[in-house]
Amino acid sequence: MNLLGNLIWVLFGGILIAIEYFISGLLLCLTIIGIPFGIQTFKLALFALWPFGYTTVVTPQSDGCLSTVMNILWLLLGGIWIALSHLVLGALFCITIIGIPFGLQHFKLMTIALTPFGRTIVPNS
Numbered sequence: 001m002n003l004l005g006n007l008i009w010v011l012f013g014g015i016l017i018a019i020e021y022f023i024s025g026l027l028l029c030l031t032i033i034g035i036p037f038g039i040q041t042f043k044l045a046l047f048a049l050w051p052f053g054y055t056t057v058v059t060p061q062s063d064g065c066l067s068t069v070m071n072i073l074w075l076l077l078g079g080i081w082i083a084l085s086h087l088v089l090g091a092l093f094c095i096t097i098i099g100i101p102f103g104l105q106h107f108k109l110m111t112i113a114l115t116p117f118g119r120t121i122v123p124n125s
Contacts, residue, residue: 002053005101012102014049017109021045036070037077040116044082047112047121051105056112056119067118079114086110 006014022045028038047054061067071079090106093099112119 005052006050009051009102009105010049014051018045018049021048036117037074040074043116043119043121044109044112048109051108052101053124054121055108055124056121058118059120061118070117071115074116075114079116082113083110086113 021041025038025041025045028034028041047056086106086109090103090110093103093106112121
């Protein structure tokens with residue numbers, strides 16, 4: 001079922017979202033300061049390309065408050081707009097019964113778009 005959901009997702013817009021994330025990740029990696037943000041954007045691109053069957057978990061890290069500071073910067077510099085776009089797309093998809101699974105995937109993308117630092121993408125168990 002995950003394979004079918006992912007194929008339909010890719011055909012009806014998932015590829016466009018992943019390409020947008022990939023291009024913005026490349027642009028962010030052009031500067032030294034933007035490299036950590038670009039890496040997180042690549043994580044979003046992979047998750048946006050194949051979201052069915054995967055989820056995100058918060059990873060316990062020993063880097064102190066660095067991930068918190070980076071998440072705050074991410075949120076202020078654009079993460080809120082990315083998350084709001086996934087919220088709107090998810091709400092639009094959830095209007096129809098057929099679109100509910102795709103709306104739920106947008107809500108999953110919204111959670112990682114808010115705070116990507118300190119999160120890992122893992123297969124559903």
